[in-house]
Amino acid sequence: MLTVPRRQAGLTALYLGVFATIWFSVPAADQPLRTLLIVASVAALGTAVVGAVVVARSRPEAGAVGDRASDRRYLIIVVAEFAAAGLGAALLAVLGRSAYAPVLVCAVVGAHFFPLTPLLRDPRLRLLGVAMCLVALAGLVTGLASAVVPGLVVGIGAGLLLWAYAVWTLATAPRPAG
Known part of the structure; x- marks a missing residue:
């Protein structure tokens, strides 16, 4: 089984836990789904806190990612990811299609995992990238074919994927010696 260094796993959990929390806040939902989204947000934020603790308690490993290049x-x-997502969302707003901004942002986020894969030396990120792009596609199709708002599908799907990946990375990280 592939594992990433403990410190990197903590950083992954920190970042993805925060972003999962944000994605869970995207959909406007009625009860009881709204309550479930709040619970999921709190749990994802808790995962981010665990990730921060792991980072704080870990030393950089030999050969770990983190050189200047x-x-x-x-x-x-x-920066390219944020620029593409921001400009795309702005364009959709100008075109009167802002309901599809979460779809575009999710697709951009999914795509950004592909160039990150070799950089972070975690081939599992490809799976996350594909899954995020599929969630974006599901949101697009659902939005076009039904009255369901695309942000509901994408917010829940992206939040769950990022949170699950953060937990998976922490669970498979090497345990500290002693």
């Missing part, structure tokens, strides 16, 4: 590539990927 890797940091620069990471920053470029993330």
